[in-house]
Amino acid sequence: MKTIFYISVLLAGLHAVTCGQLSPSYHNGHDPKEPKYHMHHESVATACLKLVPNNADFAFQFFKEVTLEAPNRNIFFSPVSISTAFAMLALGARSTTQTQILEGLTFNLTEIQEKEIHEGFHNLIHMLSHPENGVQLNMGNAIFLTEKLKPLKKFLDDAEALYQLEAFTTDFSNPTEAEKQINDYIERKTHGKITNLVKDMDPQTVMLLASYVFFKGNWEKPFKPEHTEEREFFVDDETTVKVPMMYQTGRFDFYFDEELSCTVVRLHYNGSATAFLVLPAKGRMKKLEQTLVKEIIQEWSDHLSQRMVRLYFPKFSISGSYEITNTLSKMGIVDVFTDQADLSGITGTPDLKVSKVVHKASLDVDERGTEAAAATAAEIMPMSLPPTIEFNHPFLMLIFDRDTNSTLFIGKIVNPTIIS
Template sequence: MRITFYMSFLLAGLHDVCHGQLSPSHHNGHDPNEPEHHRDHGGEAIACLKLVPNNADFAFQFFKEVTLETPNKNIFFSPVSISTAFAMLALGARSTTQTQILEGLNFNLTEIQEKEIHEGFHNLIHMLSHPENGVELNMGNAIFLTKKLKPLKEFLDYAKTLYQLEAFTTDFDNPSAAEKEINDYIERKTHGKITSLVWEMDPQTVMLLSSFVFFKGNWEKPFNPEHTEEREFFVDAETTVKVPMMHQTGRFDFYFDEELSCTVVRLHYNGSATAFLVLPAKGKMKQLEQTLVKETIQEWSDHLFESLLSLYFPKFSISGSYEITNTLRKMGIVDVFTDQADLSGIAGAPELKVSKVVHKAALDVDETGTEAAAATAAQIVAVALPPTIEFNHPFLMLIFDRDTNSTLFIGKIVNPTITS
């Protein structure tokens, strides 16, 4: 009989949002998939850059699958954390199981070697864990093991070295105590943002593999809370809700994509993080979410231009909890969830399979953040009223790290008043 283990992805995104006005260093047309600071990290950036197209393809393919499974609902997840954890799992996989995992992560194994993949993720984790000033970004992995399961020293050594893995011995024979230990660890690592991640664990669980990412960023300039007012948000043709809408007038990177009928506004965090706010025309969300690929982001980046705008953006908190096993199966990662799983690289003789993959994420957006001394004083006053862009119906929010070319978070906000 196969022994099952449980995988969980703990994704906490905490954004203390303060509105970003562009500084001279944020030149127009800059691509989030082209990092500005490679020279600061030397060979690390070169190693993780090899993963860029594959990780981006995985991110948007996963997004498409999730939107099909949960239509008309808020979505928020971290593709880079999911791909990192499964790459780590591939360390202990063998034969077809390993191939399916790596190909499911969109790696072409005729073009990139397994060793290069693991080295790339190692450097990616290191760079994301040491971001520039202004962004707090913590990423890590943990494994909880029953005393009965003796992992191979080689697997643990590689996983600790390449993926900064922490290992813990856990009494899974006492499910409530095991759940508390794991949930307390997650809550601590995500600064209280992710709670009660695991529950009703499979009684045959012998190992839990978890991955987490915590992000806290400040826009370059804050919204003024005094300008926040309650306004309408049109969820769909039948549903309208009231939301606190933040507002600021200033110069923003802006583009209207005629082909996809969507407005794109790019804002920068202090440090190396960047957000794309994407507002499709009413009725055009499905077209956008099913055609969004990395080349789309590239095209937007190439065509952005600085424009004086009156921007309205909602203040909101959302979270998402997903059981993503079926999603990954649709993407080709199949055997690892069945009795055909070959995870013999983890513990040698004992047969293992993954029973469940849980993914939880949270996002807060509000006015708070780092104050800039001359933030409000330096506003440009227009003679004529600038165009107004109001995010008052479903939109996308994409957060990138420019240093590593990583898609940190992808969100679809359908109803900002629903928190989970």
């Protein structure tokens, strides 16, 4: 019988308020229009960018699975948080278990070596943790171990060097105290946004792995709070709710995808993050969520054009909490959750398996932003009213980091009045 341990993959709060200039680009390297890396980024960019297509594929495959499991619910998660945690776990996995994890993260092991994957994640964590001004983004990993479990020094050294791992001794035989220690750590690291991540812990647990991401951004063009008003949001044919709807008129990056019958608006945050707001026509959400892949995002990016519009977008807070063991199993990561698991790279003996994986994420969207201090810009208004885009029925919100082209968050907002 294998000893079990938990992996808690968590992710923290997001304050949406708008962003920089250019779209994510999933080519090998940056779009020619993209801002160049600063010199201190040049040395780490190559390995990091090698991961971009795979991480994007993982993000949208995971999104498809989650939407199938919960078709009519709000969804919000961080693909980069989940993939980082499992890449770190692969450091301690061996044989088929390791192969399944890396292939489940959509890596083709004939095209990229394990060493390159770990180097790429190391560089990704470094770049995301040192973003350009305007965005606050913290990533990290922690491992909580029972005193009697002695992990290999090589695993701890490699995980610390590559994944910024912190290690703590924990008494899991006292679940209440163990939960408090872990939850307090996560709450502190996520600035209070993620609370009560773990509960009902099994006293037989010997190790818990936690991965967290915290993001806070200010809109480049903030909404004025005095323009926010209560308006109707149509959840489905039977359900209508009232939501505080933010409003502004201005030039926005805009595209209408005729094939998928959806409107795409791109908003920017100060700094390196970008939000794609995607409003499918009524009845077309299912097709959109099941066909969404990185190539579609790239197509939207390529076709965006500046358009004067009247934009209504809800102010809301949601969180997503998922036990994602089954989801990952459907994506080919199977053995690590069974007695077939080989995690001997962690302790030297193959007597560990993962019991469950918890992922929690939260999102806050409001008007806030930093107005430019020394410049004033006036939008020239046409005589006739510009078209209105109102996000008043279920929509998608995708948040990318432009410096690394990483998919930070994917959300489906079905009912913005339901927090979790």
